[in-house]
Structure formats: structure tokens, C-alpha cells
Amino acid sequence: METRSKDVWVLIETYADGSARNVGLELLNPGRTLADKQGGALVAVVIGHNVQGAVQAASAHGADTVIVVEGEEYREYSTDAYTEALDRLVRKYGPTTMLIGATQNGRDLAPRLACRLGTGLTADCTSLDIDEKTGLVAWTRPAFGGNLMATIMCPDHRPQMGTVRPGVFPKPQPGVGHAEIIREEIRVPGERIRVQVLQVIKEAVNGGVDLESAEIIVAGGRGVGGKEGFRLLQELADALGGAVGASRAAVDEGWISADHQVGQTGKSVRPKLYIACGISGAIQHVAGITSAGCIVAINSDPEAPIFGVADYGVVGDLHEVLPALTEEIRHLRG
Numbered sequence: 350m351e352t353r354s355k356d357v358w359v360l361i362e363t364y365a366d367g368s369a370r371n372v373g374l375e376l377l378n379p380g381r382t383l384a385d386k387q388g389g390a391l392v393a394v395v396i397g398h399n400v401q402g403a404v405q406a407a408s409a410h411g412a413d414t415v416i417v418v419e420g421e422e423y424r425e426y427s428t429d430a431y432t433e434a435l436d437r438l439v440r441k442y443g444p445t446t447m448l449i450g451a452t453q454n455g456r457d458l459a460p461r462l463a464c465r466l467g468t469g470l471t472a473d474c475t476s477l478d479i480d481e482k483t484g485l486v487a488w489t490r491p492a493f494g495g496n497l498m499a500t501i502m503c504p505d506h507r508p509q510m511g512t513v514r515p516g517v518f519p520k521p522q523p524g525v526g527h528a529e530i531i532r533e534e535i536r537v538p539g540e541r542i543r544v545q546v547l548q549v550i551k552e553a554v555n556g557g558v559d560l561e562s563a564e565i566i567v568a569g570g571r572g573v574g575g576k577e578g579f580r581l582l583q584e585l586a587d588a589l590g591g592a593v594g595a596s597r598a599a600v601d602e603g604w605i606s607a608d609h610q611v612g613q614t615g616k617s618v619r620p621k622l623y624i625a626c627g628i629s630g631a632i633q634h635v636a637g638i639t640s641a642g643c644i645v646a647i648n649s650d651p652e653a654p655i656f657g658v659a660d661y662g663v664v665g666d667l668h669e670v671l672p673a674l675t676e677e678i679r680h681l682r683g
């Protein structure tokens with residue numbers, strides 16, 4: 350596809366009420382860096398139904414321009430309608446770079462769109478930069494089971510596309526917002542949308558866990574020893590006002606649901622405080638906590654690799670350390 354601008358586009362995914370999902374706003378952060386380095390504008394693209402809230406949020410979080418496509422056909426996400434709309438927009442404006450959140454819908458949409466446009470896509474990036482020699486976007490992501498970081502470039506095709514998981518970048522500070530708003534009318538006839546959503550059933554998973562925006566996370570691994578052990582973690586998390594996370598080993602054991610999983614195939618988190626209990630510190634787990642402010646590890650093995658990334662370490666049995674810690678915190682908090 351022909352590039353007609355140096356602009357960087359960020360897709361702002363929306364909720365059913367028309368507000369912006371955090372991940373789109375987070376991507377305005379690296380989007381701004383890339384746009385400034387490439388000498389282009391930062392453009393947010395909002396597709397949905399009654400999306401005024403998302404448009405305002407995109408502007409407040411630093412977009413120079415917001416392109417809006419609204420319509421009944423975009424009320425629920427559908428691969429066909431969203432691909433069609435974005436495909437037409439990209440062909441009309443010709444941006445050089447496009448960022449999409451690696452959410453369930455983003456992971457469905459991005460490869461479909463890349464394929465239509467005949468370009469490449471780097472999925473699940475953890476950092477983005479401009480390669481000084483070539484001026485290309487350098488997309489970095491874990492490869493070979495997280496054992497090394499690969500930096501990928503897309504020299505021949507445009508736009509350069511990538512997905513980034515929620516929680517990898519902090520949201521920019523919101524301001525007043527002066528974005529130019531461009532409204533595009535793109536109609537996708539019903540017969541072109543091959544999947545119809547008949548019913549949306551919301552599953553209540555432990556009241557829902559929002560690890561990506563939690564400021565404090567108490568996470569447990571195989572060392573927790575069972576479902577019962579997670580009660581100790583929940584008590585500490587409650588005392589601190591935090592959320593409970595887990596390693597994949599604990600999830601695979603069936604001690605806690607998968608939406609608590611932190612790491613390469615779980616969630617990337619950026620709490621101010623991350624307390625890792627009975628977690629060895631495998632590279633795939635650590636990949637999800639590199640943006641944590643302070644890491645505290647509680648582990649009975651003084652040689653556990655988690656101590657290599659922790660700011661503070663407690664060598665001991667978590668079944669003794671956690672109740673004592675919880676009691677002390679409750680005491681301090683009155």
C-alpha cells in the first residue's frame with residue numbers, strides 16, 4: 350500500500366457504552382514518540398456506536414487528530430465491519446505506522462487487516478522505537494518461548510503494523526485536548542457482515558479482576574501449594590487494597606482462574622508494588638512484570654531466580670511470612 354503521510358495511527362477500541370478501552374489510550378504514549386521521531390502526526394481512530402466519550406478521551410490523551418467512524422453496524426465488534434472500515438481509511442489516508450491493542454478483538458482484527466493491506470504485522474510487542482539507520486519502526490517482542498527478545502522491522506510494505514498488550518505502556522497524562530476531529534461515513538451492508546452476535550453473556554469471574562490497572566498485586570505460584578494457600582494472598586491483597594495475580598503453574602494446577610495469570614501468555618502488569626509469593630521467577634513470568642515499580646519476593650529457596658529481579662527479598666515459608674505481614678499491615682493501617 351502506498352504511504353501518503355508520516356502519520357502514526359492508533360486504534361482506540363471502545364466498550365459498548367462508547368467509552369475508550371485503556372489499551373488504546375496507553376498506545377497513544379509510544380504512538381507520540383514514534384510520530385515525533387518520524388515527523389508525522391499522532392492520529393487516533395475510533396470506530397463504534399455513540400463513541401463521543403472515546404473521541405474526547407483520545408483527544409485529551411494527546412492525539413493530534415481523531416478519525417471517527419460511527420454506525421449501527423459497529424455497535425458490536427465484527428471482523429468484517431471493522432476490517433472493512435479500517436481498510437478503507439488506511440487506503441484513503443496512507444499512514445506509515447499503525448498500532449492496535451492485543452486484546453481479543455485486536456488480535457482478531459490486526460492480522461486480517463494486515464493481510465488485506467498486504468503488509469506485515471508484529472504481534473505482542475513489548476517495546477517500540479525508531480531504528481536510527483533505516484528510520485523504520487523497530488518492533489521488539491519476546492521470541493522462542495520468551496528466551497530472547499527479537500526486534501522486527503518491516504522494510505518493504507506499509508503501513509508498518511504491530512499489536513501491543515494492555516498494560517505494557519502507561520497512559521499519557523490527560524490534558525484539555527485540542528485534536529482535530531474528522532468524521533468519515535463508511536457503511537457496511539448487513540450481508541457483508543458474516544457473523545451476527547445474537548447474545549452477549551457476561552461471565553462473572555471472581556467479580557472480575559483488573560490486574561492491568563491494579564497499583565498493588567500479590568501474586569502466587571506453585572509454592573502456594575493449593576487453593577487454600579491463595580486465601581492467604583487474598584487477605585494480604587485486601588489489607589493492602591490490591592489484587593491477586595498468579596503464575597501459570599498455579600493457573601495450570603487449577604488453583605486460580607486464568608484471568609489472574611501474569612506473564613508472557615498472561616497479563617503484562619505495571620503495579621507500584623508486586624509481591625511474588627512462591628514464584629521461582631521463570632523468564633516467561635518475569636516478562637509480565639518488567640514495568641512493576643517495586644518487586645518483593647517471598648521464596649523458601651535463597652537461590653530462586655526471582656531474587657535476581659526483586660528489589661526486596663524474604664527467604665522463608667510464605668505460609669509463615671504472609672500471615673505475619675498481613676497482621677502487621679492491618680496493625681499499621683489501624
Ligand SMILES: Cc1cc2nc3c(=O)[nH]c(=O)nc-3n(C[C@H](O)[C@H](O)[C@H](O)COP(=O)(O)OP(=O)(O)OC[C@H]3O[C@@H](n4cnc5c(N)ncnc54)[C@H](O)[C@@H]3O)c2cc1C
Nearest residue numbers: 570571572596597598612613614615627629634649650667
Ligand atoms: C511459551 C511459554 C509461555 C509461558 N507463559 C507463562 C506466563 O505467562 N506466566 C507464567 O507465570 N509462566 C509462564 N510459563 C511457565 C514458566 O516457564 C514457569 O514454568 C512458571 O512461571 C513457573 O511457575 P512458578 O514459579 O509458580 O512455579 P515453580 O517454578 O515450580 O516455582 C515455585 C517456587 O515456589 C517456591 N516455594 C515452594 N514452596 C514454598 C513455600 N512454602 N514458601 C515460599 N516459597 C516456596 C520454590 O522455591 C520455587 O521457587 C510459560 C512457559 C512457556 C514455555
